[in-house]
Amino acid sequence: MSKQVQQMFASIAPAYDRTNSVLSLGIHHIWRKKTVQVSGAKTGMSVLDCATGTGDLALEFKKTVGPAGQVIGTDFCPEMMETAPAKSEAKQLHVQFEVADAMNLPYPDHTFDISSISFGIRNVDDPSIALKEMARVVKPGGKVMILEFGQPKGFMGILYDWYSRHIIPFIGGLLTGNKEAYQYLPRTAAQFPCREEFLTLMKNTGMYSEASYQELTFGIAFLYKGVVR
Numbered sequence: 001m002s003k004q005v006q007q008m009f010a011s012i013a014p015a016y017d018r019t020n021s022v023l024s025l026g027i028h029h030i031w032r033k034k035t036v037q038v039s040g041a042k043t044g045m046s047v048l049d050c051a052t053g054t055g056d057l058a059l060e061f062k063k064t065v066g067p068a069g070q071v072i073g074t075d076f077c078p079e080m081m082e083t084a085p086a087k088s089e090a091k092q093l094h095v096q097f098e099v100a101d102a103m104n105l106p107y108p109d110h111t112f113d114i115s116s117i118s119f120g121i122r123n124v125d126d127p128s129i130a131l132k133e134m135a136r137v138v139k140p141g142g143k144v145m146i147l148e149f150g151q152p153k154g155f156m157g158i159l160y161d162w163y164s165r166h167i168i169p170f171i172g173g174l175l176t177g178n179k180e181a182y183q184y185l186p187r188t189a190a191q192f193p194c195r196e197e198f199l200t201l202m203k204n205t206g207m208y209s210e211a212s213y214q215e216l217t218f219g220i221a222f223l224y225k226g227v228v229r
Contacts, residue, residue, distance in 0.1 A: 005123055006076060006077050008178070008180075008181045008184065009053075009077040009079070009080050009181075010077055010078075010079035010080070011176070011177075011178050011181065012172075012176040012178050012181050012182075013054075013077070013079040013080045013082065013083075014176075015175050015176045015177075016053065016054055016080065016176075017054050017056075017083070018175060019171070019172055019175045019176055019182075022171060022175065023167075023168055023171060023172065027217060028056075028119075029056070031118075031147055031216050031217075031221050031223070032056055032057045032060045032118060032147065033060060034216065034223060035057060035060070035116060035118065035145050035147045035223055036057075036060050036061055036063075036064050038145065038214075038223060038225055039061075039114050039116065039143050039145045039225070040114075040143060041061055041064045041065055041113075041114055042064070042065070043064070043065060043066045043068055043069060044065060044066070044068040044069050045065045045069050045113040045114060046065070046069060046070040046071075046111070046112045046113050046114075047061040047062075047065060047069070047070070047071045047072070047112060047113065047114045047115070047116065048071075048072050048074065048105070048107065048111070048112045048114070048115040048116070048134075048137060048138075049061060049071065049072070049073045049074070049115075049116045049117070049118075050074050050075075050100075050102040050105070050115065050116065050117040050120060050130070050134060051074075051075055051076070051102055051117050051118070051119070051120025051121075051123070051124075052073030052074055052075050052080075052081065052084065052097065053075060053080045053081070053084075053118075053119075053120070054080065054081070054083050054084050054087065055073050055081065055083075055084030055087055055088060055095060055097065056118075057073075057116055057118045057147070058071050058072075058073035058084070058088075058095045058097075059071075059087065059088060059091060059093050059095060061114070061116070062088075062093040062094070062095050063093060067094075070096070071095045071096070072095070072096045072097075072098060073095050073096070073097045073098075074097070074098050074099065074100035074102070074105070075097075075099065075100070076099065076100065076101045076102070078099050081097045081099070084097050085097055101124075102117060102120065102121075102124050102130040102133060102134065103124055103125065103126060103129045103130050103133055104133065105133045105134070105136070105137050107137045108137070109136055109137065110137070110138070110139045110140065111137050111138075111139075112137055112138050112139065112142065113138070113139060113142045113143075114138065114142055114143045114144070114145065115134040115135075115137060115138050115142075115143075115144050115145070116134075116144070116145040116146070116147070117130070117134065117145075117146055117147070118146075118147035118148075119147060119148060119149065120148075121146050121148055121192075122148060122149070122188050122189060122192040123188065127201060128201055128204065128205055131144070131146075131201065131202055131205050131207065131226075132205045132207055135205065135207035135208060135226065135228045135229075136207070138228045139228065140228055140229060141227065141228065142227075142228050143225055143226065143227060143228070144208070144225070144226040144228060145223070145224070145225055145226075146198075146223070146224040146225075146226075147221060147222075147223050147224075148189075148192065148194070148198075148221065148222055148224070149186075149189035149192070149220065149221055149222075150189070150192075150194035150195065150215070150219055150220065150221060150222040151189075151190060151194055151219065152218050152219035152220055153219060156218040156219065156220075157219075160220060161190070164186035164189070164190065165186070168182050168185075168186050169182045169183045169186070172185075194219075194222050195213065195222070198213070198222070198224060199211045199212070199213060199224070202224065202226050206229075207226070207228060207229060208226040208227060208228060208229060209227050209228070209229045210225075210226065210227040211224065211225070211226045211227075212224070212225050213225070
């Protein structure tokens with residue numbers, strides 16, 4: 001991942017959780033719960049959460065896999081994970097956090113039952129490489145879960161576009177001191193492939209026997225599921 005993107009995330013890391021909750025009205029927590037539910041995670045499973053950030057999705061998985069299961073959260077930006085261990089300890093949910101790039105994961109083939117990434121796939125230099133890597137480290141028949149922003153259609157699309165262009169940069173800048181980051185993030189979401197276009201990316205890797213998606217909150221977010229060959 002580019003040094004510029006890494007520095008951007010490092011600059012907003014201290015206020016990242018609060019800003020996300022304000023901008024999404026807390027809905028992002030519901031989306032993460034849905035991701036765990038659709039993944040089919042069960043007690044004792046092993047999960048790798050890429051671009052884990054402050055660890056919210058990793059912790060959500062840990063609630064489900066329990067003490068007998070293992071969850072590792074990775075991020076290419078160490079500053080983003082600084083608060084994650086304390087959150088893990090406060091919730092009494094043991095998650096291991098490690099620095100790693102989603103395009104070059106330091107784990108053997110077929111290690112995990114599930115791999116996941118939330119709101120991070122659009123920020124990697126080559127999403128196809130990350131999709132291959134996330135599948136490589138998952139056992140055959142296991143799941144790769146991708147939660148990402150998309151482009152709503154119709155009136156919701158018009159409303160969300162206005163919100164993304166004006167409100168998100170204003171509030172994001174106010175809370176983090178980095179307005180440019182909250183101009184960049186909605187812009188990448190607006191340009192990133194979604195729906196069938198993203199499924200094509202997944203299928204073209206040759207790593208998935210099945211790939212599907214569902215829209216969340218009128219298409220503001222999308223949840224993609226791939227079954228590893």
